[in-house]
Amino acid sequence: MKTLVLFFSLFTFFANAQKYDLEVTISGFKKPGGKVYAAIYDNESTFLKKQKYGTIKPIDGDKITIIFNNVPAGTYAVSCYYDANNNGKLDSNFLGIPKEQYGTSNGATGFMGPPKYEDAKFTLSENKKISIKL
Secondary structure (H helix, E strand, O other), X not given: OHHHHHHHHHHHHHHOOOEEEEEEEEEOOXXXXXXXXXXXXXXXXXXXXXXXXXXXXXXXXXXXXXXXXXXXOEEEEXXXXXXXXXXXXXXXOOOOOEOOOEEEHHHOOOOOOOOOHHHHOEEEOOOEEEEEEO
């Protein structure tokens, strides 16, 4: 009986975990067309490697708004890139420097490498709106 009570208590706790909407406005596209790839990451070890949530949206202007619904409360970072030539990847030159536009939450940039999770992270504890300028 105690096991059953514990199970229902844990189920109720997780079922009622707070979830919020994250609205991400991305601007600064150099030209219409192409797609934007946007992703949410939830820890440093998977940042820019394995997304928690992601989406791909076509571009038809100089900005786009993406809404991620029902994201559990927590610490996250957002990264996006503009796939101007629709080849499904962030193109880079022979040194690995991106040739297409990209951006991260908090305007985080990297020095001699990609941005750091620590610089891009934010806490989601209520519905939130963020802006990323490419």
